[in-house]
Amino acid sequence: MTGHHWGYGKEDGPSAWHKNYPVAQGNRQSPIDIIPEEATRDRDLGPIFLDYDRCTSINIANNGHSVVVEFVDSDDRSVIRGGPLDNPYRLKQFHFHWGGKGHDGSEHTVGGIGYASELHLVHWNAVKYRSFGDAAEAPDGLAVLGIFLETGDDHRWLHMITDALFMVKYKGSDTDFKGFNPKCLLPSSLHYWTYLGSLTTPPLHESVTWILLKEPIIVSDKQLGMFRMLLFNGEDEDERKRMENNFRPPQPLKGREVRSSN
Numbered sequence: 001m002t003g004h005h006w007g008y009g010k011e012d013g014p015s016a017w018h019k020n021y022p023v024a025q026g027n028r029q030s031p032i033d034i035i036p037e038e039a040t041r042d043r044d045l046g047p048i049f050l051d052y053d054r055c056t057s058i059n060i061a062n063n064g065h066s067v068v069v070e071f072v073d074s075d076d077r078s079v080i081r082g083g084p085l086d087n088p089y090r091l092k093q094f095h096f097h098w099g100g101k102g103h104d105g106s107e108h109t110v111g112g113i114g115y116a117s118e119l120h121l122v123h124w125n126a127v128k129y130r131s132f133g134d135a136a137e138a139p140d141g142l143a144v145l146g147i148f149l150e151t152g153d154d155h156r157w158l159h160m161i162t163d164a165l166f167m168v169k170y171k172g173s174d175t176d177f178k179g180f181n182p183k184c185l186l187p188s189s190l191h192y193w194t195y196l197g198s199l200t201t202p203p204l205h206e207s208v209t210w211i212l213l214k215e216p217i218i219v220s221d222k223q224l225g226m227f228r229m230l231l232f233n234g235e236d237e238d239e240r241k242r243m244e245n246n247f248r249p250p251q252p253l254k255g256r257e258v259r260s261s262n
């Protein structure tokens with residue numbers, strides 16, 4: 001891996017990340033396999049609140065690892081709060097992880113079962129830290145809301161995203177993406193599992209309070225197939241590598257507790 005280039009291939013994929021990022025073998029790595037019957041039902045664990053009504057999306061981009069929608073995070077206009085969180089955390093971006101055609105591509109698994117895809121809404125603790133970068137290096141710096149995607153009928157709002165993917169086919173491309181509220185991507189229930197973990201891609205910082213919704217959203221095979229039109233490589237590179245299987249497999253639990261909302 002020249003420099004700190006990493007990917008999802010045989011040579012630069014998750015099994016090689018520890019060479020440049022030794023924390024890959026740390027004690028609070030993500031994702032994990034969630035075993036529902038082993039999760040602790042914690043009566044003190046209240047509901048989460050997603051105040052996204054004044055959220056401001058900026059753009060959609062292909063960063064060579066996933067497709068990312070970024071938000072204005074210079075004030076508390078869109079935050080997640082409650083549940084396991086002691087402060088409100090500001091929404092910074094969301095992105096997806098997915099598999100190859102007919103293959104699962106979620107990062108977390110539930111009772112050893114994967115989903116077709118997983119959506120991550122990334123938030124940072126702006127009460128305690130001055131920037132996302134600083135928060136990303138702190139044990140209570142980030143909160144990522146994970147939502148599983150299961151295949152079935154078309155998702156009524158996902159087309160807003162899939163319609164824009166042709167504009168960001170190549171690594172390093174981005175385009176305006178204003179007025180998108182991720183509330184439209186939530187399932188009906190906000191019941192969740194939560195545990196202390198890490199970023200699931202390098203730099204793999206152990207700074208994430210994970211909040212995983214139990215109820216998946218339903219998207220169609222066709223919609224998911226649109227994500228596979230994206231490429232890992234830039235327009236200038238001669239090799240065309242379809243962006244798929246951009247997920248890290250489950251990591252050792254190392255004695256961590258997984259809690260369940262009521």
Ligand SMILES: NS(=O)(=O)c1ccc(NCc2ccco2)cc1
Pocket residue numbers: 120122133136144198199200201202203
């Ligand atoms: N898949 S995820 O939700 O755990 C996730 C979320 C955000 C980042 N950001 C990468 C980063 C953080 C600091 C510098 O660069 C990486 C991974």
Ligand SMILES: [Zn+2]
Pocket residue numbers: 095096097120200
């Ligand atoms: Zn992610």
